[in-house]
Amino acid sequence: MIVNAPDRRQPRFHFRPAQNWMNDPNGLIQWQGQYHLFYQYNPAGPYHARIHWGHAVSRDLVHWEHWPVALTPTPGGPDQDGCWSGCAVDNAGVPTLIYTGVHPQVVCLATSADGLRRWDKHPASPVIAGPPPEIAAGTGGHFRDPFVWREAGQWHMVIGSQAAGRGGLVLHYRSPDLLRWEYLGPLLAGDATQAEPVWTAAMWECPNFFALDGQHLLFFSAQTAPGELLYPVYYAGAFDGQRFQPRAQGILVHGQSFYAPLALRLDDGRLVVWGWLKEARSEAAQRAAGWSGALSLPMTLGLTPAGELRIEPVAELQALRQAPRHFAELALSPGRAGWLDGLHGDCLEIEAVFEASPEAEFGLQLLAAPDGQEQTRLIYAGRTQRLSLEADQASLSPDVDRGVRRAPLSLAGGALRLRVFVDRSVIEVFANGRLCLAGRVYPTRPDSLGVDLLVRQGPVRLKSLTAWPLSAIWER
Ligand code: FRU
Numbered sequence: 001m002i003v004n005a006p007d008r009r010q011p012r013f014h015f016r017p018a019q020n021w022m023n024d025p026n027g028l029i030q031w032q033g034q035y036h037l038f039y040q041y042n043p044a045g046p047y048h049a050r051i052h053w054g055h056a057v058s059r060d061l062v063h064w065e066h067w068p069v070a071l072t073p074t075p076g077g078p079d080q081d082g083c084w085s086g087c088a089v090d091n092a093g094v095p096t097l098i099y100t101g102v103h104p105q106v107v108c109l110a111t112s113a114d115g116l117r118r119w120d121k122h123p124a125s126p127v128i129a130g131p132p133p134e135i136a137a138g139t140g141g142h143f144r145d146p147f148v149w150r151e152a153g154q155w156h157m158v159i160g161s162q163a164a165g166r167g168g169l170v171l172h173y174r175s176p177d178l179l180r181w182e183y184l185g186p187l188l189a190g191d192a193t194q195a196e197p198v199w200t201a202a203m204w205e206c207p208n209f210f211a212l213d214g215q216h217l218l219f220f221s222a223q224t225a226p227g228e229l230l231y232p233v234y235y236a237g238a239f240d241g242q243r244f245q246p247r248a249q250g251i252l253v254h255g256q257s258f259y260a261p262l263a264l265r266l267d268d269g270r271l272v273v274w275g276w277l278k279e280a281r282s283e284a285a286q287r288a289a290g291w292s293g294a295l296s297l298p299m300t301l302g303l304t305p306a307g308e309l310r311i312e313p314v315a316e317l318q319a320l321r322q323a324p325r326h327f328a329e330l331a332l333s334p335g336r337a338g339w340l341d342g343l344h345g346d347c348l349e350i351e352a353v354f355e356a357s358p359e360a361e362f363g364l365q366l367l368a369a370p371d372g373q374e375q376t377r378l379i380y381a382g383r384t385q386r387l388s389l390e391a392d393q394a395s396l397s398p399d400v401d402r403g404v405r406r407a408p409l410s411l412a413g414g415a416l417r418l419r420v421f422v423d424r425s426v427i428e429v430f431a432n433g434r435l436c437l438a439g440r441v442y443p444t445r446p447d448s449l450g451v452d453l454l455v456r457q458g459p460v461r462l463k464s465l466t467a468w469p470l471s472a473i474w475e476r
Contacts, residue, residue: 007289009425009442012347012472013320014277015064015295017054021046022293024145024206024260025274026053027070027088027097029116030267034059036116037274038070038097039295040085046292047283051082053099055116061272061298061316063473070119071099071110078106078126085145085206085260089155091178098157098178100144101126107146107159109178124179131161132171132183138163143171145206147262148178152241158187160205160220167192168204170220187244188218188235197249200233201225206260209244212236212271213303216244219252221260229259232275236307248307254407255389258296258438271301272314277426280391280401280440297421297428299436311436313419313428321349321468330462332362332455340465344449347470350420353463356411358382361456366422367394367443368450374443377454378420378429385410387431394441407437415463423470 016022020042027038034057041054053071056064071083079101086099086108095116101108106126110119130136131143139161148157157173167190173181187209190200200222207220216239222230232253237246252261253275261275275296279286286292297317302310327340346367356362361381368375377390389405409416409431419430429437453462 007291008346008446009289010291011294011423011426012474013062013470014297014423014426015056015473016291016293017041017066019046019291020044021048021291022054022295023048023051023276023278024085025262025276025295026085026099028262028264028274029088029090029095030264031090031095031116035061035264036088037064037295038088040276041069043069046286046290051084053083053097060319061314062319067117071097074121077101077121079108079121083108085262087147087262089148089150089178096178098146098148100146102144104130104141105143106130107157107181127179128173128181135161135163135169138166139169140164142203147206147208149209157181158207158209158218160203160207162203163189164202166190168200168202168220168222170204170207170218184242188246198233198251199230201230206232206262208261208263209239210263210265210271211239212301215303215307217271217301217303218244218246219261229278231256232259232261234309236303236309250309251407252309253296253299253311254435254437255405255439256403257405257440258436261296263301270314272298273301274298275438277438277440280403281397281442282399285397285399294426296438299430308434310433312430312433313421317349320470320473322471324466324468327462327465329464330453332453332460332462333458334455336455337452339453339462340451340467343451343467345451345467345469346422346424346443346449347472348420348422348451348467349470350418350422350451350465350467352418352420352465354380354416354418354460355463356380356382356416356460357458358413360458360460362458362460363454364418364420365450365452365454366420366427367441367448368452369443369445369448370450374445374448375450376427376441376443378418378427379454379456380409380416382411387429387435387437389427389429389437389439391439391441394443396444397442400442401440405437405439407431407435409435421470
């Protein structure tokens with residue numbers, strides 16, 4: 001195996017395997033005081049092929065320890081071409097993984113008898129051999145990513161699919177024993193012609209379904225027909241055990257870098273979600289780097305009474321903070337720079353509170369070279385009520401996506417409170433506890449580290465800003 005030189009784009013406080021490819025988080029479960037994370041993993045290289053389940057364990061949601069690979073495709077078995085995404089449940093004391101075998105896409109089980117280290121494929125696999133016959137033709141064989149929960153003495157499952165030419169599907173099943181599954185119908189069917197408030201495209205993968213704040217939250221990841229990955233979409237609504245009636249809808253995490261999220265209900269009641277942070281550079285660049293993909297920070301989810309999303313990074317991340325720097329009460333005007341006295345870094349958390357007039361346009365400059373040749377900007381524009389991550393000058397490399405990523409955000413006359421996490425090639429921004437915008441940027445210059453305030457139109461007042469260098473999660 002080729003061991004690549006250290007890469008300054010490798011995140012330091014986001015989980016990822018030491019090398020090679022990862023995509024979706026899988027099988028999240030809290031077991032005897034530890035959090036278990038599984039993930040789509042290719043041990044053979046930094047590209048998507050013959051997917052295994054990697055495995056890691058944490059006691060605090062922040063620091064992780066790598067464990068041996070949990071699932072490997074079995075030659076001649078229903079998962080011979082890959083162990084694709086799925087979930088984990090506690091089946092009366094037996095830890096059980098419920099995952100997608102390919103090809104064709106089927107539902108498989110594996111169990112562990114030694115404390116989640118070794119996994120045995122269940123001889124009854126596949127427990128569902130394909131989509132329900134009455135809709136199979138329209139699914140084109142897309143039938144994946146089982147998500148299972150227990151309710152009223154039964155197991156329930158949702159699984160992603162599509163009705164070709166119409167839109168995505170979340171299919172609903174029920175079982176007494178995880179082995180015999182009865183198809184109950186679609187939990188939700190999409191309309192690919194609907195553009196507002198969110199286009200949900202052609203195929204839905206990785207569904208999740210939870211009771212949350214007196215409502216139910218459904219989310220899934222939307223794909224276009226040719227397999228372009230878009231974003232995770234959520235619906236909030238009412239569920240009576242059989243029928244789900246959505247009433248609010250949106251994008252779970254904006255920016256088109258965060259995909260295929262999976263959530264875990266912690267024993268303390270919080271609902272915490274992680275997603276796959278896709279790369280935004282060419283396949284050739286990923287192969288040259290020797291690694292691809294990282295896990296997002298853990299984020300808690302909630303719903304307002306109107307079904308709007310609440311989203312915040314988990315409090316446990318504060319364990320990574322080093323000595324802070326503070327700034328306060330600055331009246332900001334356009335055309336000036338150097339507000340933050342040389343603040344710099346590429347592994348940082350920044351918490352900033354701004355008060356601004358409705359037409360103001362302002363924000364932060366990140367990962368900026370001293371001469372500004374490389375820089376990423378995070379801008380709030382009052383007029384358009386949008387938060388944007390502007391990556392058009394983020395990198396001198398020709399191999400990267402330099403798109404501008406936008407998310408709608410109304411301040412309704414109030415302040416803007418940002419929590420920004422910069423981890424080399426990863427930027428995650430939380431705004432007012434109401435939205436998350438995630439992006440990937442690949443500065444090439446070693447001195448692209450600067451942080452500054454930026455005002456295009458005032459008046460704007462910085463109430464306070466605190467910046468912490470964050471430590472790596474692999475060093476205790
Ligand atoms: C989402 C996804 C899942 C599938 C897995 C394969 O990113 O396409 O639908 O199970 O990745 O790795």
